[in-house]
Amino acid sequence: xxxxxxSLRRFGDAATAMSDEALLAASATGDxxxxxxxxxxxxxxxxxxxxxxxxxDEAARDDLVQATFLEARRGAKRFRGGSSxxxxxLGIAANLARQHLRGERRRREKHARYAEGxxxxxxxxxxxxxxxxxxxxxESALVGLPHDLCVAFVLCDxxxxxGVEAARALGVPQGTLWRRLHVARKAVRxxxxxxxx
Amino acid sequence: xxRFACPSEDELSRALQSAGDAGLAQHVAACPRCxxxxxxxxxxxxxxxxxxxxVPEAARREEVRASLLASAAAxxxxxxxxxSWAAGGVVAVAAVILALGLARGRRxxxxxxxxxxxxxxxxxxYAIASPPPLETIRLWEGAIDLDxxxxxxxxxxxxxxxxxxxxxxxxxFQVAAVADRLVGVEVTHGxxxxxxxxxxxxxxxxxxxxxxxxxxAPERPSQPAERPVAEPPRAIAPRLRRVAARAExxxxxxxxxxxxxxxxxxxxxxxxxRRFDEAATGFGRVLAESPSGPLADEAGFWxxxxxxRGKxxxxxxxxxxxxxxxxxxxxxxxxxxAILGWLFVDAHRTEEAxxxxxxxxxxxxxxxxxxxxxxSGALARSSAGH
Numbered sequence: 081x082x083x084x085x086x087s088l089r090r091f092g093d094a095a096t097a098m099s100d101e102a103l104l105a106a107s108a109t110g111d112x113x114x115x116x117x118x119x120x121x122x123x124x125x126x127x128x129x130x131x132x133x134x135x136x137d138e139a140a141r142d143d144l145v146q147a148t149f150l151e152a153r154r155g156a157k158r159f160r161g162g163s164s165x166x167x168x169x170l171g172i173a174a175n176l177a178r179q180h181l182r183g184e185r186r187r188r189e190k191h192a193r194y195a196e197g198x199x200x201x202x203x204x205x206x207x208x209x210x211x212x213x214x215x216x217x218x219e220s221a222l223v224g225l226p227h228d229l230c231v232a233f234v235l236c237d238x239x240x241x242x243g244v245e246a247a248r249a250l251g252v253p254q255g256t257l258w259r260r261l262h263v264a265r266k267a268v269r270x271x272x273x274x275x276x277x
Numbered sequence: 278x279x280r281f282a283c284p285s286e287d288e289l290s291r292a293l294q295s296a297g298d299a300g301l302a303q304h305v306a307a308c309p310r311c312x313x314x315x316x317x318x319x320x321x322x323x324x325x326x327x328x329x330x331x332v333p334e335a336a337r338r339e340e341v342r343a344s345l346l347a348s349a350a351a352x353x354x355x356x357x358x359x360x361s362w363a364a365g366g367v368v369a370v371a372a373v374i375l376a377l378g379l380a381r382g383r384r385x386x387x388x389x390x391x392x393x394x395x396x397x398x399x400x401x402x403y404a405i406a407s408p409p410p411l412e413t414i415r416l417w418e419g420a421i422d423l424d425x426x427x428x429x430x431x432x433x434x435x436x437x438x439x440x441x442x443x444x445x446x447x448x449x450f451q452v453a454a455v456a457d458r459l460v461g462v463e464v465t466h467g468x469x470x471x472x473x474x475x476x477x478x479x480x481x482x483x484x485x486x487x488x489x490x491x492x493x494a495p496e497r498p499s500q501p502a503e504r505p506v507a508e509p510p511r512a513i514a515p516r517l518r519r520v521a522a523r524a525e526x527x528x529x530x531x532x533x534x535x536x537x538x539x540x541x542x543x544x545x546x547x548x549x550x551r552r553f554d555e556a557a558t559g560f561g562r563v564l565a566e567s568p569s570g571p572l573a574d575e576a577g578f579w580x581x582x583x584x585x586r587g588k589x590x591x592x593x594x595x596x597x598x599x600x601x602x603x604x605x606x607x608x609x610x611x612x613x614x615a616i617l618g619w620l621f622v623d624a625h626r627t628e629e630a631x632x633x634x635x636x637x638x639x640x641x642x643x644x645x646x647x648x649x650x651x652x653s654g655a656l657a658r659s660s661a662g663h
Contacts, residue, residue, distance in 0.1 A: 112346050119342055127333050142337065146345045153349060211327075218325050237322045240405055242391065262290045269321040 100165035108156030119149055122169055125239070129170050132234045133177050133227075144180060148173040162248040167241050171249030174231040181227055214275040221271035225264055232257055233264035283308060289315050293406060302411060315406070319415045322404040326397070329643075334651040335619055393434055396422040406437065413437055420453040425467070441473035450481075462487040465542070484539070537563055541572050548579065553587030556580075574604040578613060585616065594620050611640025615648040627656050 098106075100121065106114035126148050130141050151172050159168055222230050235246040236257075247257040284292070284301060289311060292301055305311045333341070391409050401419030405412070410432040414421070417439070425434050425445045434445040439457030443450075448467020453460050462471050466483045473479075479487050544559025560580035563572055581596035597617040601610060618633035630652065637649035 112349055115349055116342070116346060119345060123338060123341070124332055127338075131332070132328065138337075142333075142341045142344075145341055146348065149345050150348055150352075214324055215328055218321070219328055222325070222328075233325075237404070238326055238328075240395065242408060258291050262287050265290050265318055265321065266286075268325055269318055272317075272321045272324055 101159070101161065104152065104156045104159060104165050107153045115149065115153055118152070122166055123149075125166055126169060126173050129173055129234060129239060130177060132222075132238055133174070133230055140180065144173065144176050147176050151176065163241075163245040167235070167245050167249045170235060170239065170241070171246075171251070174227075174235070174250060177231075178227050214272055217271040217275040218268055221267045222264075225267055229260045229264040229267075232260035233268065236261050237265070283311050286314055286318075290318055293318065293404075293408075302407060316415070319404040319406055320402075320417065323402040323415070323417055326404070327402065334648055336622065336651065336655045392426045392428055392432060394424040396424070398422075411435075416452055416454045417457045418454055420451060422449070422451045424449050440475070441471065444470040444472065458489065460489045465546070537567050537570055537572050540566070541576060544576070544579070544583075548583050548586070551586070553583045553589075556583035557587065557589075557592075574600070574607045574609070577603065578607070578609045581613065582616070585620065590620055590623070594624075611637045611642065611645045611649075615640075615645055615652060618649070618652045622652060622655055622659075627659065631656055 098117070100118075103114050103118045103121065107118050123145065126145050127141070130144050130148075148169060152169050155172070159165070162168075163171070222233065225233070231250065232246065235241045235250075236243050241249075243257055243261065244254060247254045250257065252260075284304070288301065289305065292305070293315070305315055391412060393412055393414070395403065395405075395414060397403060398420040401421050402417040403419075403421050404415050406415040407413040410429075412432075412434045414423070414434075414436045415438075416436055421436075423434075423436070423445070425448050428434065428445075436443040436445070436452050438452070438454045438459040441459040443452060443459075443462055445467070448469055449465040450467070450469050451461075451463045451465075453462075459471075459473055462469065462481060463486045464481045464483055468483075469481050471479045471481060471487045473489070476489075481487055540559060540563045544556050544563065547553075547559055548556035557580050560576040560583060563570070563576035564580065567573060577596070577600040581593050581600055584590075584596055585593035594617065597613050597620070600607070600613050601617070604610070607613070614633040615637035618630045618637060621627070621630035621633065634649040634652040634656070637645050638653070640646055640649070
């Protein structure tokens with residue numbers, strides 16, 4: 081990752097007064113300070129979202145986060161206010177993650193990474209073993225889900241984004257989103273049942 | 278029981294996200310079987326929320342930021358000609374406003390907007406059970422802080438716990454539960470109605486609190502919330518940890534906060550609103566007025582965090598050092614060590630940082646240990662680079 085230093089003028093307090101839409105528009109004009117402020121505002125949500133998708137290892141996730149903000153800047157003129165800026169950006173992140181995951185090799189790596197994680201946790205003594213088992217069953221279920229189903233679940237149920245808004249951000253009909261969400265929920269519920277049987 | 282047969286699981290699942298059928302909502306409220314199915318779905322969602330969220334540490338975040346800005350600087354902007362911020366920003370904002378106006382004119386009617394922002398404490402088990410206009414949040418475990426905007430006609434916001442519910446009327450308040458049992462409610466402003474099953478209904482106003490009545494067996498206090506190290510958590514965690522811990526002795530009544538608690542809560546409000554100087558001053562007042570009081574260690578810790586967040590690194594370092602020296606047995610020792618370690622990383626004081634990361638690596642909370650590992654890794658990379 082480049083460590084080139086970029087001089088920019090910080091917005092400071094002015095940024096907190098600007099709407100998300102205004103920051104996005106300003107970043108599209110080439111204003112790096114606006115992009116910086118946009119990063120401040122949404123980087124946690126984008127990191128967390130991509131982390132929950134288990135779409136990549138840490139280094140690749142950093143690249144996906146960066147790509148999400150760059151793509152948002154490039155595509156700012158396409159933003160029509162059909163969802164919040166945050167949801168729109170998570171939609172971009174979901175698409176980038178899908179592209180990243182394409183290919184069986186990457187999918188296999190994803191499963192292998194998960195298996196490594198399981199071994200580490202299984203060896204760690206902890207009084208909350210049962211809870212950890214449940215969480216790992218859920219994580220396993222999410223990793224095993226097709227990408228689009230996982231995205232629907234993470235957006236709607238973990239990020240608490242309303243289904244209508246999520247459907248707009250992903251560019252899918254609401255009915256499609258409901259179906260994906262329901263299948264994903266059933267998988268997660270089954271994982272909880274399996275862990276508590 | 279109700280006017281129609283039990284819905285399918287698919288319909289119940291959909292009802293969690295789509296505002297809709299009042300008849301279905303009534304049915305679910307009245308039908309134990311459907312309520313149980315719905316609760317199982319919500320419980321699974323609440324558990325999934327507890328999965329690690331992989332929020333980056335400060336050093337990694339700054340690396341990504343630097344790379345992003347370098348990449349952005351190297352490519353042309355979305356507009357053909359680059360303009361100054363003043364001109365470009367105004368033009369762009371105007372364009373967006375125009376675009377939004379045009380888009381709104383074409384779009385279908387907007388769905389009802391949520392009136393609630395939920396700030397969960399780390400580890401809180403909750404899920405959104407129904408969308409607006411009849412919003413319901415189901416809470417099992419831990420603490421959540423809710424900001425509820427004033428409600429319009431036909432809008433309701435409720436929080437459900439296994440043994441009760443809270444009805445809201447435009448307010449900010451906190452709710453804590455232990456093992457699906459409501460243990461505490463605290464109102465910052467506005468009014469809420471607490472409806473515990475088997476206990477008296479209570480209406481709370483600003484500054485008032487409700488505590489669960491004592492039960493036969495002593496309650497187990499909730500686990501202290503895990504906290505991310507680099508980013509201070511939302512305001513609710515400290516207050517609600519206290520709520521849960523004191524639930525054993527609680528009674529079903531509203532009580533006013535002590536002066537120290539009021540000062541502490543005000544400081545937290547300031548911290549959450551990113552008024553870092555005011556927050557640091559507020560926590561400092563708590564410390565000054567009651568240096569050995571029950572909130573002193575928390576106030577000391579959060580004062581340091583407020584200073585760090587306000588970019589007053591030198592003062593934050595001094596405050597964290599004072600905290601570690603004054604409260605060596607504090608459960609936040611590891612967390613404070615990790616944060617101080619990162620401040621020393623930034624100041625290139627690598628030996629002191631390494632020692633602090635070693636302390637933090639012993640912390641019982643994984644998030645703190647992870648931060649310590651990240652910090653040690655950053656130091657190792659830094660020394661390899663030289």
